[in-house]
Amino acid sequence: xxxxxxxxxxxxxxxxxxxxxxxxxxxxxxxxxxxxxxxxxxxxxxxxxxxxxxxxxxxxxxxxxxxxxxxxxxxxxxxxxxxxxxxxxxxxxxxxxxxxxxxxxxxxxxxxxxxxxxxxxxxxxxxxxxxxxxxxxxxxxxxxxxxxxxxxxxxxxxxxxxxxxxxxxxxxxxxxxxxxxxxxxxxxxxxxxxxxxxxxxxxxxxxxxxxxxxxxxxxxxxxxxxxxxxxxxxxxxxxxxxxxxxxxxxxxxxxxxxxxxxxxxxxxxxxxxxxxxxxxxxxxxxxxxxxxxxxxxxxxxxxxxxxxxxxxxxxxxxxxxxxxxxxxxxxxxxxxxxxxxxxxxxxxxxxxxxxxxxxxxxxxxxxxxxxxxxxxxxxxxxxxxxxxxxxxxxxxxxxxxxxxxxxxxxxxxxxx
Amino acid sequence: xxxxxxxxxxxxxxxxxxxxxxxxxxxxxxxxxxxxxxxxxxxxxxxxxxxxxxxxxxxxxxxxxxxxxxxxxxxxxxxxxxxxxxxxxxxxxxxxxxxxxxxxxxxxxxxxxxxxxxxxxxxxxxxxxxxxxxxxxxxxxxxxxxxxxxxxxxxxxxxxxxxxxxxxxxxxxxxxxxxxxxxxxxxxxxxxxxxxxxxxxxxxxxxxxxxxxxxxxxxxxxxxxxxxxxxxxxxxxxxxxxxxxxxxxxxxxxxxxxxxxxxxxxxxxxxxxxxxxxxxxxxxxxxxxxxxxxxxxxxxxxxxxxxxxxxxxxxxxxxxxxxxxxxxxxxxxxxxxxxxxxxxxxxxxxxxxxxxxxxxxxxxxxxxxxxxxxxxxxxxxxxxxxxxxxxxx
Numbered sequence: 001x002x003x004x005x006x007x008x009x010x011x012x013x014x015x016x017x018x019x020x021x022x023x024x025x026x027x028x029x030x031x032x033x034x035x036x037x038x039x040x041x042x043x044x045x046x047x048x049x050x051x052x053x054x055x056x057x058x059x060x061x062x063x064x065x066x067x068x069x070x071x072x073x074x075x076x077x078x079x080x081x082x083x084x085x086x087x088x089x090x091x092x093x094x095x096x097x098x099x100x101x102x103x104x105x106x107x108x109x110x111x112x113x114x115x116x117x118x119x120x121x122x123x124x125x126x127x128x129x130x131x132x133x134x135x136x137x138x139x140x141x142x143x144x145x146x147x148x149x150x151x152x153x154x155x156x157x158x159x160x161x162x163x164x165x166x167x168x169x170x171x172x173x174x175x176x177x178x179x180x181x182x183x184x185x186x187x188x189x190x191x192x193x194x195x196x197x198x199x200x201x202x203x204x205x206x207x208x209x210x211x212x213x214x215x216x217x218x219x220x221x222x223x224x225x226x227x228x229x230x231x232x233x234x235x236x237x238x239x240x241x242x243x244x245x246x247x248x249x250x251x252x253x254x255x256x257x258x259x260x261x262x263x264x265x266x267x268x269x270x271x272x273x274x275x276x277x278x279x280x281x282x283x284x285x286x287x288x289x290x291x292x293x294x295x296x297x298x299x300x301x302x303x304x305x306x307x308x309x310x311x312x313x314x315x316x317x318x319x320x321x322x323x324x325x326x327x328x329x330x331x332x333x334x335x336x337x338x339x340x341x342x343x344x345x346x347x348x349x350x351x352x353x354x355x356x357x358x359x360x361x362x363x364x365x366x367x368x369x370x371x372x373x374x375x376x377x378x379x380x381x382x383x384x385x386x387x388x389x390x391x392x393x394x395x396x397x398x399x400x401x402x403x404x405x406x407x408x409x410x411x412x413x414x415x416x
Numbered sequence: 417x418x419x420x421x422x423x424x425x426x427x428x429x430x431x432x433x434x435x436x437x438x439x440x441x442x443x444x445x446x447x448x449x450x451x452x453x454x455x456x457x458x459x460x461x462x463x464x465x466x467x468x469x470x471x472x473x474x475x476x477x478x479x480x481x482x483x484x485x486x487x488x489x490x491x492x493x494x495x496x497x498x499x500x501x502x503x504x505x506x507x508x509x510x511x512x513x514x515x516x517x518x519x520x521x522x523x524x525x526x527x528x529x530x531x532x533x534x535x536x537x538x539x540x541x542x543x544x545x546x547x548x549x550x551x552x553x554x555x556x557x558x559x560x561x562x563x564x565x566x567x568x569x570x571x572x573x574x575x576x577x578x579x580x581x582x583x584x585x586x587x588x589x590x591x592x593x594x595x596x597x598x599x600x601x602x603x604x605x606x607x608x609x610x611x612x613x614x615x616x617x618x619x620x621x622x623x624x625x626x627x628x629x630x631x632x633x634x635x636x637x638x639x640x641x642x643x644x645x646x647x648x649x650x651x652x653x654x655x656x657x658x659x660x661x662x663x664x665x666x667x668x669x670x671x672x673x674x675x676x677x678x679x680x681x682x683x684x685x686x687x688x689x690x691x692x693x694x695x696x697x698x699x700x701x702x703x704x705x706x707x708x709x710x711x712x713x714x715x716x717x718x719x720x721x722x723x724x725x726x727x728x729x730x731x732x733x734x735x736x737x738x739x740x741x742x743x744x745x746x747x748x749x750x751x752x753x754x755x756x757x758x759x760x761x762x763x764x765x766x767x768x769x770x771x772x773x774x775x776x777x778x779x780x781x782x783x784x785x786x787x788x789x790x791x792x793x794x795x796x797x798x799x800x801x802x803x804x805x806x807x808x809x
Contacts, residue, residue: 082519082577121767131770134517134577138718139767146759153754154470292581299578379593386582386589393574 035338037196045331049196051187053320053328054203059278060323061309061316062215063088063287066270067294068301068308069222070263074119075303076226077259078239079126080407082137085291086144087118087264091271093148096165096282097155099275104169108211108272115268116261118144123260127253130409141291149284156282165282168275173209209277211269218266223305235259239403243415252410267291296389302400315385322381329376337366443783451776452723452730455769462764463757472753480751481744488628494739496632499696500710501735503638504717506645507689509726513649514682515662520565520580521690522714523587528558528691530591533612533698533705534600536619543618550615551695558691559684561587566683570676576683584714595707602704611706621699634696641689642728658682690714719766725773738762 040048047053067084074081094114099107118140125136152163160166183202187195226232235255237245242252270290275282293315300314301307321329344359393400464474484490504521511518518524532554536546565583568574595601601610623630649655661668661678668675693713698705716738723737724730741762745755 082581125767125771129771129774131774134519135718135722135770136767138519138715139763139770142715142719142766143760143763146756146763150466150754150756150760153756289585292585295578296582377593377596379589382592383586383589386585390568390574390579390582390586393579394568394572 033197033200034193035342036335037193039331039335039338040196041192043331043334045328047321047324047328048331048335049199051184051199051202051206053317053324054200055207056203056320056324057313057316058203058212059209059316060319061312062212063270063273063278063290064294064297064315065219065309065312066215066273067267067291068297068312069219069294069305070115070119070266070270071295071298072222072263072303072305072308073226073235073259073266074122074263075298075406076236076239076403077256078242078403078405078408078410079123079256079260079263080133080137081122081260081263082134082295083118083122083140083144083291084137084263084267084294085287085289086137086141087115087122087267088271088274088287088291088294089141089144089148090114090118090264091268092275092282092286093151093271094268095272096168096275097151099168100156100165104171104276107168107276108171108269111272111275112265112268115271116265118268119261119264120257122264123257127256127260127410130411132409133407152282152284163284165275168280168282170280171210171276173207173277209273211273211277215269215273218269219305219309226305236403239405242405242408242410246412246415253412256410267294270294293385296385299400299402300389300392303402314388318381318384322378329381330370330374333366333370333376337363337370340366443780447776447780448725451772452769454776455723455765455772458768458772459761459764462768463761466760467753467757476751477748477753477757480748480753481740484744484747485740488626490628490743492626492629492631494736494743495635496696496700496739497742498732498735498739499632499634499638500693500713501716501720501738502642502732503689503693503696504713505720505724505731505735506641506728507686507693508714508717508721509724509728509731510645510682510686510689512721512726513662514658514678516679516682516686517577518562518565518580518683518686518690519577519718520562520583520714521686521693521717522712523580523584524558524561524687524690525693525713525717526591526709527561527587528554529694529698529709530594530612530705531557532691532695533615534594536615536698537602537613537704543616543620546615546619547621547699550619550699551692554691554695554698555688556691558693559688562683562687562690563680566680566687569683570679591705592707595705609706609708611704614704615699619699620703621696623700632696632700634700638696641692642732646728654681690717693717716762719762722766723769 036048039045067088070084070087071081091111091114095107095111097107098110102110121143122136122140125131125139126133149163152165156165157163183198183205186198187202189195224232226236234245234250235258237248237250238252238255238259245255246252271287274286274290279286294312297308297311297315300311301309318329318332321332340359340363344356344363347353347356347359460478463477467474467477485494504525507521507524508518532550535553536550539546539549541549561583562580565574565576565579568579569576593599595610595612597603597610600612602613603610604614622633624633624635625631647655649659657668657673658678658681660671661673661675665675668678694705694709697709702709720731720734720738723734724732741758745758748757749755
């Protein structure tokens with residue numbers, strides 16, 4: 001446990017870093033809720049907090065979150081994983097193929113195994129052969145895309161006539177009895193704040209897929225495994241300082257292999273979710289770069305479970321707003337303007353006047369954008385996860401801390 | 417270099433050539449060639465296994481690829497296709513030489529092609545001016561798009577790989593947004609496809625007519641750029657600084673190189689080359705930018721730069737090979753094979769070539785170590801022997 005306590009100490013020394021107090025987090029969440037409620041009430045864009053929107057967010061956030069979680073495992077052990085997209089693609093094909101042959105749950109398993117296979121290849125190339133991690137990841141993306149297209153043409157195309165799988169069996173989903181209807185009723189009143197909270201909670205308990213629950217469990221489980229057990233400490237030590245880990249008797253290769261294979265399996269599960277929950281067929285190019293958004297969520301979340309799930313939810317939220325085709329995206333512009341103005345006030349209070357001016361200017365830009373237009377083009381909304389990540393990187397790269405030996409080649413005995 | 421000249425001037429013409437060959441380090445050349453050859457053989461093996469499993473004959477596929485690719489019209493098509501790939505490969509290689517991974521070539525290529533096509537399309541000017549405008553705007557737009565990642569890297573310390581992945585997706589969505597009739601797009605009457613305003617026939621780049629078809633004039637530009645790339649990196653102060661900065665930040669800084677400025681320049685140059693990569697397609701074939709512009713050129717460029725070891729000749733060979741695969745995949749579809757098999761070949765080559773380079777490097781290092789060890793041991797033995805003799809005397 002010594003490493004984790006050192007990390008905590010560093011956080012405190014650097015001042016306002018990742019380690020926010022729990023009460024502050026709750027306070028910020030409450031503030032965000034009130035802010036969104038206010039924007040909803042002002043613009044009457046009810047979709048901002050409707051249960052349907054939240055359910056959509058969850059459905060879109062799970063693949064992103066699983067890819068991000070896969071990235072977390074891999075990068076915490078010191079292996080950069082650009083190949084998440086490819087492993088996800090493997091998950092979509094093998095998930096659909098297994099489900100088509102042997103039923104839904106077998107499909108989940110084969111999809112996970114398919115992703116893990118991609119992870120194993122990445123581990124072999126980066127750990128055993130110490131090839132540059134990014135190069136290997138790019139190659140795996142190419143290979144996964146090519147081989148699944150080939151496999152789809154060998155399997156589905158011969159049966160269905162196109163490179164799309166036949167409709168797949170659905171996994172079960174459930175509503176929490178007693179709670180959902182009550183929340184729906186409350187949401188319909190459109191009361192300030194109360195209906196908003198009801199809508200959000202309703203989205204979390206209505207039509208919940210088994211895989212969503214599994215994903216949430218994996219998030220929590222990963223946190224405990226990586227931050228609360230000796231196994232996790234050793235795995236993370238390989239990502240921070242493999243030579244020191246080796247000197248303490250940790251088999252670095254073994255931990256890296258485990259981490260990267262698990263990483264592939266998680267990305268594969270994200271792919272399975274896309275073919276079995278988000279839709280019910282496999283198609284070429286179905287992942288649409290979600291593996292890369294997962295990577296973005298990981299960085300946005302500062303290589304931590306909580307941060308990355310927040311990032312995945314945020315990206316899922318904008319995605320869902322856009323997919324539902326509502327005017328809510330336009331309303332969100334006002335929300336962004338309000339948020340920026342709030343930050344500006346905070347900066348001004350802490351006497352950072354130059355930054356405050358910058359924030360005020362940006363708030364004004366969003367305000368103008370909201371006032372002068374009636375809708376936001378879908379293609380621009382699609383950009384938002386990437387733009388947000390760039391902005392976060394640009395403004396907070398000093399506060400982000402990736403694992404120290406992330407992406408470094410390591411060979412056994414190199415520290416001797 | 418001067419040794420070579422001395423040796424040459426001392427003897428006649430044939431001995432000059434012999435001296436040149438003696439000076440070549442055959443072991444190094446052998447090792448350098450071994451890796452790609454091994455990788456291609458391995459890829460052929462994997463592909464054969466895949467074909468055998470799906471009940472197809474690998475030899476038939478191979479003979480298909482070869483016999484089709486040596487058709488005159490195929491060779492012309494391959495050469496044209498390779499031009500685009502070569503430029504993309506050069507763009508990636510320039511970054512690699514500086515130890516920068518410009519994974520954003522894909523986005524820079526699209527941005528360059530789109531804005532080049534748009535500006536050349538809407539400006540009313542004679543054809544040649546449009547051509548020059550398309551090239552200049554394409555290069556500039558690509559460079560500026562890469563410049564975003566470069567500025568983020570040097571001012572805010574943002575990793576260029578992550579930034580340029582994000583910029584790739586922003587580019588794709590931005591172009592989707594701009595390519596609408598109510599933004600910058602143009603819809604010809606009676607057509608469903610939106611593109612930029614098409615260029616007139618006199619704004620197309622010249623081609624060279626041959627027996628097998630029209631060779632793109634851009635092939636010449638590509639060759640010139642390849643030579644320029646080599647000269648810039650190996651014969652100029654700038655190239656030396658760039659490679660130094662790529663190998664060691666500290667060493668470069670100590671010898672007075674402004675590393676930040678080198679990063680900025682290298683990424684801008686790389687982005688400019690990437691922006692140029694889409695222009696041949698525009699000025700020789702398509703005439704406008706539309707959503708069917710070939711995707712994935714940037715990622716192919718990465719593969720080709722890796723295969724060609726960031727060396728212009730290697731990149732040219734890799735680009736030709738990729739062009740040949742592309743061409744063959746059309747034909748394979750007619751003969752009952754799945755055209756996607758070429759994607760497997762390409763993917764396998766990329767992954768095995770990087771592993772092969774590493775294995776060959778380790779092997780070479782081991783050989784070198786054992787040779788040096790042997791020489792040292794021999795020298796030590798000799799020294800010991802002469803000492804013994806002295807002692808005996």
